[in-house]
Amino acid sequence: MPPNGSQARREEILRLATTTGLASVEELSRHFGVTASTIRRDLARLTADGRLARTYGGAMALNAHPEASLRQRTTEAYEQKRAIARWAAAQIQPGETVLLDAGSTVGALAHELRTAQDLTVATTGLTALHELADVESVHVECLGGTLRPLSQAFVGPLTEAALERMTFDRVFLSADGVTADGGICEADLRQTRLKELMARRAARTYVLAHAAKLGRAPFHAWATLPQGWTLVTDTSAAEADVAAFVERGTRVVLAEVLEEPAPPQEG
Amino acid sequence: MPPNGSQARREEILRLATTTGLASVEELSRHFGVTASTIRRDLARLTADGRLARTYGGAMALNAHPEASLRQRTTEAYEQKRAIARWAAAQIQPGETVLLDAGSTVGALAHELRTAQDLTVATTGLTALHELADVESVHVECLGGTLRPLSQAFVGPLTEAALERMTFDRVFLSADGVTADGGICEADLRQTRLKELMARRAARTYVLAHAAKLGRAPFHAWATLPQGWTLVTDTSAAEADVAAFVERGTRVVLAEVLEEPAPPQEG
DNA sequence: AGACTCTTGCGCATAACGCGCAGTCATGCG
DNA sequence: CGCATGACTGCGCGTTATGCGCAAGAGTCT
Secondary structure (H helix, E strand, C coil): CCCCHHHHHHHHHHHHHHHHCEEEHHHHHHHHCCCHHHHHHHHHHHHHCCCEEECCCEEEECCCCCCHHHHHHHHCCHHHHHHHHHHHHHHCCCCCEEEECCCHHHHHHHHHHHHCCCEEEEECEHHHHHHHCCCCCEEEEECCEEEECCCCEEECHHHHHHHCCCCEEEEEECCCEEECCCEEEECCHHHHHHHHHHHHCEEEEEEECCHHHECCCCCCEEECCCCCCEEEEECCCCHHHHHHHHHCCCEEEEECCCCCCCCCCCC | CCCCHHHHHHHHHHHHHHHHCEEEHHHHHHHHCCCHHHHHHHHHHHHHCCCEEECCCEEEECCCCCCHHHHHHHHCCHHHHHHHHHHHHHHCCCCCEEEECCCHHHHHHHHHHHHCCCEEEEECEHHHHHHHCCCCCEEEEECCEEEECCCCEEECHHHHHHHCCCCEEEEEECCCEEECCCEEEECCHHHHHHHHHHHHCEEEEEEECCHHHECCCCCCEEECCCCCCEEEEECCCCHHHHHHHHHCCCEEEEECCCCCCCCCCCC
């Protein structure tokens, strides 16, 4: 027997919500033979614990489980990342095969590619995989490998072996930090090594990194890229940062954040 | 300029909801300089289109996009699948390395394994991957390959190549149909070939299929399994169906659906 | 036994909701 | 040019869900 009646009911509510996708207060109330108040209390508690989301007449499952940390990262500097992703998506020609790294900015690119038509996408990241999983018009190849929970990225021998079986028109890399002389900075040596391999398998290499990542070196593993790569950042980048890259012969693109949103005419 | 003022506002609302994660009616009302009624109308429309979910004071993003078809499959015969998954999870010993197929039943198994401690899971399915992506105590290996959107499964040369680099203590396979003489029935020959390979790489093979799948052959691609595999189904299986498997020397397990849920005392 | 915690049901004030009506603006047709 | 049409918005009202306080029941520990 479950430890506690009310606790068990909450778990069951959670289960119903995640499977059915939605559960109304009234339904739940009838199902358990308790008052709507009790159900409401349960839902309030579950919501407070961040385990589901409240809707008007009931509750719904939370996409939740992973991505709590990732989603947060996705939202920060979202406009910049989106602008970068848009520019990157525009570079891709019909019929090409591209390689997408893990990371939120590259994830934003994957989102842009949902509307693409004649395209093959290979990826080492779970984010891109998830973005494109239901898109029938895009051929998706997953390189596989060991999943790193934090970055939602695949690394290791399987990934590298898969890489050796493919080449790409373009590769889009993410980074924890980028410097003009060092290249890409990451937390994990396996990850930097993989990025180097990825760059080597593609005709054109792009690094997608919004302005805040330029000149930053939060970790100590580095990936050096072959000459002729393109840094795609946003217009908020400091001129000095950009200049450092240009001096080294790196092409720098400043993606513009376009202000399509409605007029915020505060009344 | 966007086509229409109200249309643009709705898109913006949607964008705010997906990035911020949540947007209140009042905030939106102030942001756009319109009445709460208008916002409510927008939200109602967006909700009706299935593009976001309504909450009490506002709206929130919908995890939405994938799984529409998959989630539906997940819910049907859910109790049976869960019982099967529980039994399967109980078989796995600490320190083992197991291989999980794609499919909703195996996905339920992956869900059960979220609480496992010392375990390595390899998978050819996106569902299992997603279930275990945020679980730090489980080591996850993705075999990669071509993603089939419908079944959310990886197939093809990359998957097979990755398989050749690993062996497993147990493999848990899904099936569109199972018969005593034919084995596993699937829609795609690549998928059946892969399942055969998977079975060959594991010391023990389990096929997870709820009662409705027994004796069914909805498609015409077949995977034959090596002797000594175990069929895991539920107690609602017809005796004749079960007998057919037992006669052929297949071990059959009937997982019991336990009725822990609250009394459905309809008033 | 008595105090305490947890939980539940009930009643009520409040806030959010949906709906209908009327006014505005742009478009299109006679 | 005038008027009908459709889309959109603001406003008011009745309906509904919500949250809170209070009291009662069940179980536990001292």
